[in-house]
Amino acid sequence: xxxxxxxxxxxxxxxxxxxxxxxxxxxxxxxxxxxxxxxxxxxxxxxxxxxxxxxxxxxxxxxxxxxxxxxxxxxxxxxxxxxxxxxxxxxxxxxxxxxxxxxxxxxxxxxxxxxxxxxxxxxxxxxxxxxxxxxxxxxxxxxxxxxxxxxxxxxxxxxxxxxxxxxxxxxxxxxxxxxxxxxxxxxxxxxxxxxxxxxxxxxxxxxxxxxxxxxxxxxxxxxxxxxxxxxxxxxxxxxxxxxxxxxxxxxxxxxxxxxxxxxxxxxxxxxxxxxxxxxxxx
Amino acid sequence: xxxxxxxxxxxxxxxxxxxxxxxxxxxxxxxxxxxxxxxxxxxxxxxxxxxxxxxxxxxxxxxxxxxxxxxxxxxxxxxxxxxxxxxxxxxxxxxxxxxxxxxxxxxxxxxxxxxxxxxxxxxxxxxxxxxxxxxxxxxxxxxxxxxxxxxxxxxxxxxxxxxxxxxxxxxxxxxxxxxxxxxxxxxxxxxxxxxxxxxxxxxxxxxxxxxxxxxxxxxxxxxxxxxxxxxxxxxxxxxxxxxxxxxxxxxxxxxxxxxxxxxxxxxxxxxxxxxxxxxxxxxxxxxxxxxxxxxxxxxxxxxxxxxxxxxxxxxxxxxxxxxxxxxxxxxxxxxxxxxxxxx
Numbered sequence: 142x143x144x145x146x147x148x149x150x151x152x153x154x155x156x157x158x159x160x161x162x163x164x165x166x167x168x169x170x171x172x173x174x175x176x177x178x179x180x181x182x183x184x185x186x187x188x189x190x191x192x193x194x195x196x197x198x199x200x201x202x203x204x205x206x207x208x209x210x211x212x213x214x215x216x217x218x219x220x221x222x223x224x225x226x227x228x229x230x231x232x233x234x235x236x237x238x239x240x241x242x243x244x245x246x247x248x249x250x251x252x253x254x255x256x257x258x259x260x261x262x263x264x265x266x267x268x269x270x271x272x273x274x275x276x277x278x279x280x281x282x283x284x285x286x287x288x289x290x291x292x293x294x295x296x297x298x299x300x301x302x303x304x305x306x307x308x309x310x311x312x313x314x315x316x317x318x319x320x321x322x323x324x325x326x327x328x329x330x331x332x333x334x335x336x337x338x339x340x341x342x343x344x345x346x347x348x349x350x351x352x353x354x355x356x357x358x359x360x361x362x363x364x365x366x367x368x369x370x371x372x373x374x375x376x377x378x379x380x381x382x383x384x385x386x387x388x389x390x391x392x393x394x395x396x397x398x399x400x401x402x403x404x405x406x407x408x409x410x411x412x413x414x415x416x417x418x419x420x421x422x423x
Numbered sequence: 424x425x426x427x428x429x430x431x432x433x434x435x436x437x438x439x440x441x442x443x444x445x446x447x448x449x450x451x452x453x454x455x456x457x458x459x460x461x462x463x464x465x466x467x468x469x470x471x472x473x474x475x476x477x478x479x480x481x482x483x484x485x486x487x488x489x490x491x492x493x494x495x496x497x498x499x500x501x502x503x504x505x506x507x508x509x510x511x512x513x514x515x516x517x518x519x520x521x522x523x524x525x526x527x528x529x530x531x532x533x534x535x536x537x538x539x540x541x542x543x544x545x546x547x548x549x550x551x552x553x554x555x556x557x558x559x560x561x562x563x564x565x566x567x568x569x570x571x572x573x574x575x576x577x578x579x580x581x582x583x584x585x586x587x588x589x590x591x592x593x594x595x596x597x598x599x600x601x602x603x604x605x606x607x608x609x610x611x612x613x614x615x616x617x618x619x620x621x622x623x624x625x626x627x628x629x630x631x632x633x634x635x636x637x638x639x640x641x642x643x644x645x646x647x648x649x650x651x652x653x654x655x656x657x658x659x660x661x662x663x664x665x666x667x668x669x670x671x672x673x674x675x676x677x678x679x680x681x682x683x684x685x686x687x688x689x690x691x692x693x694x695x696x697x698x699x700x701x702x703x704x705x706x707x708x709x710x711x712x713x714x715x716x717x718x719x720x721x722x723x724x725x726x727x728x729x730x731x732x733x734x735x736x737x738x739x740x741x742x743x744x745x746x747x748x749x750x751x752x753x754x755x756x757x758x759x760x761x762x763x764x765x766x
Contacts, residue, residue, distance in 0.1 A: 178659035285458035
């Protein structure tokens with residue numbers, strides 16, 4: 142028994158590189174050999190789906206891509222999933238970015254979905270307005286007069302020459318606002334400066350770490366549902382019936398979480414044994 | 424001193440007051456100032472701030488290299504990357520295409536050149552070249568990053584007897600042009616580097632949780648248990664863990680608590696035994712459904728944690744921040760807070 146306790150305590154001080162190796166192996170394994178774990182949509186993901194589903198055909202949707210490459214694995218599958226749903230239903234999508242990186246992410250998602258999958262026309266079915274510096278000021282600009290904020294789009298086409306911009310003056314001309322956000326500026330700023338003052342219906346997809354901050358707005362009904370991190374993306378893919386990168390990433394995340402929990406439990410057993418031993422010593 | 428102190432304070436007080444009143448007074452001019460003009464001023468200032476930030480970065484990194492400070496070698500990469508991004512973004516378009524306006528007398532030669540440059544075969548290229556007329560030139564579906572590269576191709580096409588025109592991408596649009604230089608830099612250099620940095624978090628979290636996530640006191644235990652429930656309940660594998668399994672663990676944990684409290688073996692074993700028996704009887708009675716009772720089913724439990732204690736805590740923090748922002752704003756407007764002028 143003493144030898145076992147010694148071993149457990151010794152393992153409690155195992156070189157961190159062994160932990161890194163174990164994590165690398167368990168994350169990689171499901172990526173090569175998917176486990177096909179079931180995805181169960183939560184109420185908040187279902188609400189996002191229902192909100193988009195309830196839009197009348199041909200609605201105008203403002204999608205804000207406020208994330209970058211570091212959070213791409215979590216947010217990009219959401220943006221892609223939401224775009225698929227919107228285009229499937231025949232809505233028009235207007236994309237803005239509060240983050241400079243967001244413009245590239247949005248372009249990537251639009252190329253994949255609007256151009257390659259649905260063969261839609263730029264300027265008629267979707268438009269990428271692009272990035273503008275100014276954080277909250279950009280949101281306020283879009284709320285009051287979008288043409289003052291955007292004189293040209295991301296392709297340097299004058300706004301007046303874009304057919305789908307014809308009837309758009311400010312945020313009240315949109316039927317839905319969806320914020321795909323990884324931090325500041327993002328969902329919270331959109332609620333405070335756009336959705337709340339104007340009453341426009343808003344939905345959101347955020348990183349797991351941001352959920353705590355955004356949940357009060359969802360609970361109060363200021364945001365209609367939320368896609369929370371990669372699980373949220375996978376749930377949305379399940380809801381629209383188009384599994385993608387979010388779904389495939391969930392197996393890896395599941396196993397990684399299990400291993401981390403096991404590490405925590407094992408670390409605590411070692412800690413407990415060590416404490417008991419030191420109590421006996423003194 | 425007057426220009427450096429009183430004037431900035433007066434500007435902040437005036438603009439702050441007007442902006443504040445813009446929310447409460449239905450006066451079109453003030454509203455227009457707050458919603459449009461002030462917003463645009465901020466937009467312009469923010470653009471200059473980016474410029475100043477870039478210059479500051481350059482200055483600090485240069486100083487680090489010149490003074491040979493610790494890790495100065497990394498600064499070389501920082502400046503190199505910065506200069507490359509500036510060049511690709513401001514000085515070079517990095518995205519050119521070629522339009523073939525007319526084929527000339529030797530379409531088969533032009534088709535051969537086109538086949539070399541694109542993914543089309545010579546036959547497919549000939550068909551496409553046949554579609555050219557005065558109003559619709561044929562764009563080569565390839566983006567060239569340098570002027571030299573695009574000139575070479577255009578000259579090749581012209582030498583084969585056709586008429587070609589180089590089309591540079593518009594400034595601004597050149598940044599996100601697929602296969603353009605800046606776009607290449609973003610997706611092939613910045614994206615993998617950025618994703619790598621973020622992905623390292625998984626390893627650090629695993630290592631840190633192994634060493635630091637310890638049951639030291641009641642608060643730490645609460646945090647640990649909530650963390651485990653959230654981690655397992657959020658992922659699909661959590662929905663595969665039966666609530667009865669969780670209940671059995673709870674029965675065992677109850678034994679641990681009783682043992683630590685009373686240090687009585689009979690009482691401990693009795694508690695564990697009764698707990699296991701109760702769970703088993705309840706399981707047989709209810710038919711062992713995986714998600715019932717809901718309070719022991721991890722996905723339901725994590726949802727409750729998100730919706731009840733988490734929201735309560737988040738609201739408390741938000742209210743605190745709101746009050747803090749309000750107090751600080753008032754201090755700015757009244758000229759009490761002067762940190763922005765270095766006081």
